[in-house]
Each structure stands twice: as structure tokens, then as C-alpha cells.
Amino acid sequence: MAEEFNTGDMLSVYLFENQQLIENLQNIVMDQKDADGFDEDSINEIFRTMHTIKGSSGIMMFDEITKVAHRLEDIFFYLRESHPDGVPHQDLVAHVLDVADFISGEMDKLSDGGEADGDGSAILSELDTFLSEIKGEKPGTKKKEEPRETEEGPKQFYIAPETGNGSSYFKIYLTYNPDIEMASMHAYKTVFALKKIAEEVLYSPEDILTNPESSDLIVKEGFKIILRTTSGEEDIRQIVQPGYDLVKVEVYECTAKEFQMGFDAEGSEIMIDLESSVEDIERRSEQRAQGAKEEKKIAPGDFVVATKEPGKGKNLAKDRPKKTDKAAFISVDISKMDQLMDLIGELVISQSVVLQNPDLKVPGLNLDNFNKAAGQMKKISTDLQNVIMSMRMVPLTNTFQKMNRIVFDMSRKLGKDVAFEMIGDTTEVDKNIIENISDPLMHLVRNSMDHGIESNEERMAAGKKEKAKVTLTAKTESGKVFIIVSDNGKGLDREQIMAKARQQGLLEPGRAESSYSDKEIYQFITLPGFSTNKKVTEFSGRGVGMDVVVSNIQKVGGSLEIDSEPGKGSTMVLKIPLTLAIIDGIVMETGNSSFVMETSAVREFVHVTGDMMIHEPDGAESVMIRGECYPVLRLGEFYHIDDHQEDVEEGMMVIVEVDNKAICLFVDHLVGKQEIVVKPIPDYIKKVKGLSGCTQLGDGSIALIIDAAGLID
Amino acid sequence: MGEFDTQKGKYVTFQSGNEFYGLKIQYVSEIIVYQEITEIPESPEYVKGLINLRGKIIPVVDVRLRFRQEPIPYTDRTCIIVIQVNDYVVGLIVEKIAEVVEIQDENILPSPSIGKNDNSTKNKFVSGIGKVGDEVKLLLDPERLLRDEDVALMEHLNEEDSLEEE
Numbered sequence: 001m002a003e004e005f006n007t008g009d010m011l012s013v014y015l016f017e018n019q020q021l022i023e024n025l026q027n028i029v030m031d032q033k034d035a036d037g038f039d040e041d042s043i044n045e046i047f048r049t050m051h052t053i054k055g056s057s058g059i060m061m062f063d064e065i066t067k068v069a070h071r072l073e074d075i076f077f078y079l080r081e082s083h084p085d086g087v088p089h090q091d092l093v094a095h096v097l098d099v100a101d102f103i104s105g106e107m108d109k110l111s112d113g114g115e116a117d118g119d120g121s122a123i124l125s126e127l128d129t130f131l132s133e134i135k136g137e138k139p140g141t142k143k144k145e146e147p148r149e150t151e152e153g154p155k156q157f158y159i160a161p162e163t164g165n166g167s168s169y170f171k172i173y174l175t176y177n178p179d180i181e182m183a184s185m186h187a188y189k190t191v192f193a194l195k196k197i198a199e200e201v202l203y204s205p206e207d208i209l210t211n212p213e214s215s216d217l218i219v220k221e222g223f224k225i226i227l228r229t230t231s232g233e234e235d236i237r238q239i240v241q242p243g244y245d246l247v248k249v250e251v252y253e254c255t256a257k258e259f260q261m262g263f264d265a266e267g268s269e270i271m272i273d274l275e276s277s278v279e280d281i282e283r284r285s286e287q288r289a290q291g292a293k294e295e296k297k298i299a300p301g302d303f304v305v306a307t308k309e310p311g312k313g314k315n316l317a318k319d320r321p322k323k324t325d326k327a328a329f330i331s332v333d334i335s336k337m338d339q340l341m342d343l344i345g346e347l348v349i350s351q352s353v354v355l356q357n358p359d360l361k362v363p364g365l366n367l368d369n370f371n372k373a374a375g376q377m378k379k380i381s382t383d384l385q386n387v388i389m390s391m392r393m394v395p396l397t398n399t400f401q402k403m404n405r406i407v408f409d410m411s412r413k414l415g416k417d418v419a420f421e422m423i424g425d426t427t428e429v430d431k432n433i434i435e436n437i438s439d440p441l442m443h444l445v446r447n448s449m450d451h452g453i454e455s456n457e458e459r460m461a462a463g464k465k466e467k468a469k470v471t472l473t474a475k476t477e478s479g480k481v482f483i484i485v486s487d488n489g490k491g492l493d494r495e496q497i498m499a500k501a502r503q504q505g506l507l508e509p510g511r512a513e514s515s516y517s518d519k520e521i522y523q524f525i526t527l528p529g530f531s532t533n534k535k536v537t538e539f540s541g542r543g544v545g546m547d548v549v550v551s552n553i554q555k556v557g558g559s560l561e562i563d564s565e566p567g568k569g570s571t572m573v574l575k576i577p578l579t580l581a582i583i584d585g586i587v588m589e590t591g592n593s594s595f596v597m598e599t600s601a602v603r604e605f606v607h608v609t610g611d612m613m614i615h616e617p618d619g620a621e622s623v624m625i626r627g628e629c630y631p632v633l634r635l636g637e638f639y640h641i642d643d644h645q646e647d648v649e650e651g652m653m654v655i656v657e658v659d660n661k662a663i664c665l666f667v668d669h670l671v672g673k674q675e676i677v678v679k680p681i682p683d684y685i686k687k688v689k690g691l692s693g694c695t696q697l698g699d700g701s702i703a704l705i706i707d708a709a710g711l712i713d
Numbered sequence: 714m715g716e717f718d719t720q721k722g723k724y725v726t727f728q729s730g731n732e733f734y735g736l737k738i739q740y741v742s743e744i745i746v747y748q749e750i751t752e753i754p755e756s757p758e759y760v761k762g763l764i765n766l767r768g769k770i771i772p773v774v775d776v777r778l779r780f781r782q783e784p785i786p787y788t789d790r791t792c793i794i795v796i797q798v799n800d801y802v803v804g805l806i807v808e809k810i811a812e813v814v815e816i817q818d819e820n821i822l823p824s825p826s827i828g829k830n831d832n833s834t835k836n837k838f839v840s841g842i843g844k845v846g847d848e849v850k851l852l853l854d855p856e857r858l859l860r861d862e863d864v865a866l867m868e869h870l871n872e873e874d875s876l877e878e879e
Binding site: 339341342343344345346592593594638639640641679681682683684685686688689691694696700701702703704 | 751752760765771800
């Protein structure tokens with residue numbers, strides 16, 4: 001049955017929405033973890049979050065997630081309604097985080113194309129115990145599980161009507177809370193649950209799954225179900241229970257004739273009711289609600305569709321917390337943004353064409369007004385450029401919050417009393433980069449917690465008075481983002497690292513150990529398989545990690561610097577570029593063609609003289625520079641470019657280094673260093689060896705980007 | 714459908730050598746004047762390189778070279794017809810834009826089959842011959858114009874590969 005629902009689209013929407021909910025949830029929890037308890041807004045927010053997750057997971061048939069979310073929702077429902085005292089806040093925080101972890105774990109599985117097959121029973125029983133505790137009940141009085149969450153649905157939705165074999169007919173009217181989202185989904189869930197006991201189900205509006213507007217209709221006019229079943233009213237009420245989302249449930253028995261007439265029959269009745277006064281309807285609906293609570297049967301034909309209950313609405317509005325300054329988002333196709341960026345780039349270029357137009361150079365022109373207008377235009381186009389750049393940027397806040405979470409978890413598990421400080425978490429970085437640095441950052445924070453920070457006793461013994469602290473700092477400096485993970489722990493142990501390096505044979509033979517600088521030594525820990533930690537813990541110490549951290553950072557063009565002061569703590573500085581779409585490049589020319597090479601791949605530029613060249617008999621060339629021999633690649637010949645420089649003394653040698661392999665690239669001359677926007681070479685052009693893309697230079701001309709790695713291979 | 718109707722049977726015609734060629738107007742996104750071209754190394758001769766079309770970088774093909782005619786120097790009249798075929802956006806460098814003409818289906822003859830030798834290279838790209846008054850326009854099939862290119866390019870690359878292997 002699940003396959004009928006789990007279409008890819010629904011799943012991705014489900015994952016996207018719930019991921020955001022979970023992130024939001026974690027942020028709320030982490031914000032208030034040190035308080036004595038959650039404030040009312042947060043309780044409501046968590047409750048709603050769990051409710052939404054429960055609802056959508058139920059629709060998607062992820063039973064374990066539904067159950068877990070439901071149970072946490074129960075707890076927060078209790079907190080919200082009863083305001084109990086003496087709730088152990090730390091435990092509650094841990095429980096919420098456990099649930100968040102469980103759900104995000106399941107969602108990870110789902111987004112990797114797996115199944116949500118995790119077992120939530122451990123968490124469920126913990127939550128049950130916790131709920132009983134805060135309710136002051138004895139543990140063990142577990143709530144009975146709702147059968148609909150586990151039962152397999154029947155394989156058929158509609159069974160052809162048969163003539164009476166003792167089945168009875170019911171009309172059900174459901175009124176939903178106007179505050180819930182996706183009322184249609186809830187309605188469908190109800191229908192789906194009812195199908196288990198029903199022989200035949202009809203419902204109105206019918207297009208709840210396909211028509212997005214049906215949600216509004218359901219909220220406004222209620223949801224109507226007619227069914228034929230052998231079960232009694234009790235069973236139906238068991239399945240359709242009023243709750244937060246379902247404000248009112250009305251069940252009436254009806255005749256077979258009414259059933260066959262379907263919804264047409266009641267149209268007239270609704271009409272009549274609409275004609276009666278509002279008060280009348282309200283009064284009657286209240287009676288009905290009363291009646292429903294008392295499980296009293298109401299004669300058929302006497303029903304009303306309760307459209308709204310003014311009193312109830314007011315209450316809900318009060319319950320709802322003020323919307324805090326939550327940002328509104330829309331998702332935009334990235335290609336549209338690229339297009340916008342292209343156009344703005346072009347606008348800037350054509351602007352300079354206009355403003356520096358030779359026609360303006362005619363002597364004697366009075367350009368005062370023109371210059372004023374031009375200045376204004378420049379300002380606007382600069383703003384425009386900044387805005388589009390900022391659209392790709394996301395603040396590091398969420399990433400940092402995750403680290404907060406890790407520090408919190410680990411400080412409890414390791415028994416270390418650690419404070420966490422975030423500085424500059426609103427610093428914005430390109431979205432792609434955030435995805436790539438999240439894991440390395442997590443690793444660094446774990447390392448700090450595990451190895452950097454001493455245990456409470458050790459700190460006491462060392463006479464450190466200040467509280468152990470891990471600080472995460474982000475700042476932008478000269479076009480790069482610096483993310484700094486620092487702690488005030490024991491720092492790196494130079495001797496220990498040295499000893500390990502010696503043991504693993506990493507030291508250069510014949511070099512005095514004292515000649516290694518601190519930085520050089522600390523770099524050893526970024527080598528694969530290097531760990532000085534004596535024991536492997538849950539969090540770190542297996543010696544896999546720092547090398548992965550470094551390679552991940554390098555992947556986005558970043559670097560890692562390690563600094564440490566024994567006894568005072570260590571500092572890891574991550575330097576990453578602001579964006580991947582813009583690289584720092586060296587522009588050079590050969591013949592009439594411009595090429596760009598990423599600055600990081602260029603080691604140096606050298607003017608060579610003829611006597612430094614080595615010509616091999618097969619035509620291959622090398623050049624000897626300061627005692628080292630580099631193979632020479634003449635770009636002009638390599639790409640058969642006309643009119644390129646032949647004389648090595650007239651041109652320029654660029655030493656390009658990738659992965660410790662270096663070659664000399666011979667070009668005509670250098671143009672300069674420039675930030676360039678990387679664009680792909682159109683598909684129509686087949687892949688050319690050594691070219692990775694193209695870019696537009698300041699004057700609007702096109703330069704080809706040389707992929708150093710591709711060239712060297 | 715309205716757009717389709719107004720564009721139906723309309724062709725953008727251009728001159729190349731002594732011949733006039735026609736392209737279905739649906740394929741043509743715009744016509745721009747000749748602009749600076751950045752050469753792409755290791756590409757076939759007729760792929761002249763890349764141009765910057767308002768921030769979008771597109772490849773350009775010289776139609777004369779594509780038809781294996783003698784290249785002529787570019788002048789003020791040289792134009793680039795930007796066409797969009799499937800997912801490709803490609804510029805075609807043509808000597809001279811002529812006009813937009815309407816050619817009804819009944820005035821289009823199938824391109825002559827096994828013809829004389831000098832016609833065979835053109836035939837690859839010509840889907841039909843349109844009559845406008847007493848003039849004749851060779852109607853191009855842009856898909857063939859580009860698709861054949863792929864094959865040609867593949868061959869070109871394969872040649873290169875085999876050269877490298879040697």
C-alpha cells in the first residue's frame with residue numbers, strides 16, 4: 001500500500017519540510033537548554049512541530065516516526081495543558097533531542113533512497129516513562145497504542161455495494177481546526193483509516209488528494225464521509241477521535257436509501273440550515289457537540305454542518321504565539337538565479353561601455369548632469385550585484401547550532417562542564433560551501449571536546465579557574481571566510497606528536513627534530529592514520545578524520561591552520577572562499593586567446609633564459625630552475641594557437657603545481673589577477689583537454705579556464 | 714497556438730555565396746551583428762569559438778565553413794543568427810541576412826535526391842527547396858545541421874585520439 005502514496009514528489013516535499021521543522025526544533029531547544037524550562041511559545045512550537053511531523057509521517061506511512069512524534073506530542077500536550085511543576089528540564093531537552101535525532105536519522109535514510117526502518121521502541125518507552133513521571137503516575141501505566149498506526153490497510157479501497165447483510169450506514173461530519181495545514185491530508189488519513197472497517201466509503205470533497213484548494217474547503221465547510229460498515233458507531237468514534245487538529249466529530253447513523261443518495265441528499269438540508277440564523281446554528285451545533293461528547297445518538301436528518309464556532313476560534317487565536325521574526329522563504333530555481341547573475345554582469349559591462357563611451361570625450365561638452373545620473377546608476381547596479389550575490393549566501397547559524405548541539409551532548413556524556421560560544425554566526429557563505437564544511441567542522445568540534453578539553457578534575461589539578469569553553473568564530477576577511485574553532489583546553493602535545501611521527505617514520509631523514517616549527521609539527525595530525533589519542537572513544541580517536549577534514553576543506557578551495565599553546569588550548573583556523581562560483585584567477589594570454597588559471601594552482605612565474613632549457617631528442621622540453629627540472633608545456637603549441645610567442649626569453653613561464661606534480665606552462669604574457677565567475681563551456685562544444693570552463697573578462701571578452709589538474713595528467 | 718499560427722510557414726532567409734538559405738522562424742531566437750569570437754582550441758574548423766550573448770556564452774558556427782565553402786572575410790554585413798534546437802543554443806555566422814519570407818507547404822519541394830556531386834554536401838542539411846516567386850531558397854534542417862556536427866565532431870575527436878595513440 002505504501003507504494004501508492006510514496007511518490008517521489010511527496011517524499012521530497014516531506015523530507016524538505018520536516019528537515020526544516022527539525023532544524024527549527026533543535027534551535028528552539030538549544031536556545032533554551034540552559035533555562036529552567038521551556039517558555040510557553042516554545043512548548044507550543046514544539047507541540048505543533050511534532051504534530052505536523054506526526055501528521056505528514058502518518059500520511060507517508062512512516063509508522064515509527066509517527067509513533068515517536070506522537071508520543072512527544074503527547075508530552076508537550078500535557079505540558080501545554082497542565083503546566084506541571086518540577087519537570088526535569090535537562091531530561092526533557094535530552095528526550096526532545098533524542099526524538100529529533102531519531103527522526104532526522106530516519107529522514108537521512110529516506111533521502112538516501114532507503115527505508116525508514118529504524119526501531120523507535122526504545123525512545124517510545126523512555127518517553128512513556130518520562131510522561132508518567134511528570135504526570136506523577138507510576139511508571140508502567142503505558143498508554144495503549146492506537147491500532148490504526150500499525151494495522152495493515154485493506155488492499156482495496158472501494159468494494160461494490162451489496163444489499164444489506166446486516167451492515168449499517170453512517171454519515172460523519174468532521175470539522176477541522178482552521179489553524180492546521182494540509183487539512184486535506186488529515187482528511188485523507190481519516191478516510192484511509194476508516195476504510196479498514198468500512199465496506200464502502202464515499203467522501204466529499206472528493207478531490208482531496210489532487211486539488212490543493214480542497215484543504216481550504218474542508219476547513220471552511222467541513223469534511224463529509226458516508227460509509228457502509230458492519231462495525232458500530234463506537235468503532236468509528238474510536239478511529240475518528242477529536243484532537244488538536246480535528247475539532248469536532250459528528251457521527252450519525254443513516255438509512256441505506258440516504259447512503260445511496262450520497263451527498264446530494266444533504267445538499268438541501270445544508271441549504272435549510274444556511275437559511276436559519278447564525279445563533280441558531282451555533283446553538284444547535286453546540287448541542288450537537290455536547291451530544292457527541294455524551295455519545296448520544298442523534299436522529300438522522302437532524303444534522304447540521306457546523307461551519308464555524310466563533311468562541312473556539314478566539315481561544316485558538318490566543319493560544320497561538322505571536323509569530324516571531326521568522327523569515328519567509330521561497331525556493332527559486334537555481335538556473336534562474338544564474339541567469340539573473342549573468343544579466344547583471346552584462347548590465348555592469350554595458351554600463352561601463354556607456355559611461356566610457358568615446359562619444360563623451362568630445363571637448364567642450366557639459367557633462368555635469370550626465371555624471372550625476374551616471375553616479376546614481378552605478379550605485380544602483382552595485383547594489384543589484386550585491387543583492388544577487390547575497391541570494392546565494394546562507395548564514396552559518398544553522399551549522400553553528402548543530403555544533404552547539406554536539407558540545408551539549410558530549411559535555412553530558414563525557415562529564416565535562418563545557419560552555420559553548422558562537423561569534424559571528426550570521427556570517428554568510430555560499431550554500432554549496434556550507435554543505436561541504438559541516439562535517440569537517442563537526443569533527444573539529446568533537447576533537448576539541450574529546451581531546452582538547454580536560455576533564456573537570458584535570459582542570460582543577462592544573463589550577464585552571466575559568467570554565468572550559470569551546471568557541472566557534474566566523475568572520476569574513478579579504479574575500480575569505482575564516483571559521484575558527486578554539487578551546488581553552490590542554491592544547492596539542494608537541495612531544496607526543498613528535499614521538500608518534502618518529503614512530504611512523506614521517507620525519508624527514510637527516511633533519512634535526514628541533515628544526516621543526518610548531519606549525520609543521522601540528523600539520524602531522526592531518527596525515528592519514530595519525531592519532532595520538534591512546535584510547536578510542538565513541539566520538540573520536542580512531543585516527544581517521546583529520547585527513548578527511550583537510551581533504552574536505554581543500555575540496556572547496558579552503559585550508560586548515562592549526563595553532564596551539566600547551567596548557568592554554570588550541571585553535572583551528574579554517575579558511576574557505578566565500579563562494580565556489582567565483583574563483584581567484586590569473587589571466588594570461590597566448591596569441592589572441594586569453595586563459596585563466598586558478599591562483600591556488602600557480603606556484604610562481606619565472607622568466608627563463610635560453611640556456612636554462614633542456615631539449616630532449618624526441619622534442620620534449622624541460623627547464624632547469626634553481627636546480628629543479630620541470631617539463632615544459634607550451635600552451636600555444638598545445639592548443640595550436642596562431643601567432644604565439646616562440647622565444648622563451650620573450651614569454652613567461654608559469655610553474656603550475658597540483659598534488660605535488662609541477663610543470664612549467666609557457667605563455668606569451670600575463671595580464672593580471674582577477675576574480676572571475678566560472679561558467680561552463682556550452683555542451684555543444686565537446687570536452688577539450690585541460691579546459692574546465694570559461695569566463696567573461698571585464699571588457700566582455702571570453703577567457704578559457706585552464707584546469708591545472710587536467711593539463712598535468 | 715496563436716504564436717504557432719503567426720509563425721507558420723515563415724522562414725528567415727540569408728545569403729551564403731550565391732545561394733539563399735531559409736531557416737524556420739521557430740528555431741531562430743535572435744539575430745545579432747557579428748562580434749568578437751573567442752577561439753576554442755581543438756575544435757573543428759567551422760566551430761569558430763564562443764561569443765558572449767548578454768552574459769550567456771554560446772558557441773558559433775561559420776555556415777560557409779560548415780558547407781565546406783571557401784571562407785570569406787567578415788564584414789559589416791556579417792550576422793550571427795542565434796538558433797535554439799533542442800537544448801543547444803548555437804550562433805550561425807552568415808554572410809548576409811536577407812529577409813523573412815512566407816513559404817507555403819505546397820511551394821516546398823523535397824530536396825533533390827542523388828544529385829550531382831557538388832550538391833551532396835549541401836544536401837545533408839537541406840530539407841527542402843522553397844519557391845518564392847521565381848527565386849529558390851534552400852531550406853535548412855537545423856537539427857541535421859547540428860546533429861551531423863556531433864557525428865563529425867566525434868569523428869574528429871576519434872581521429873585525434875588515434876593520432877595520440879600512435
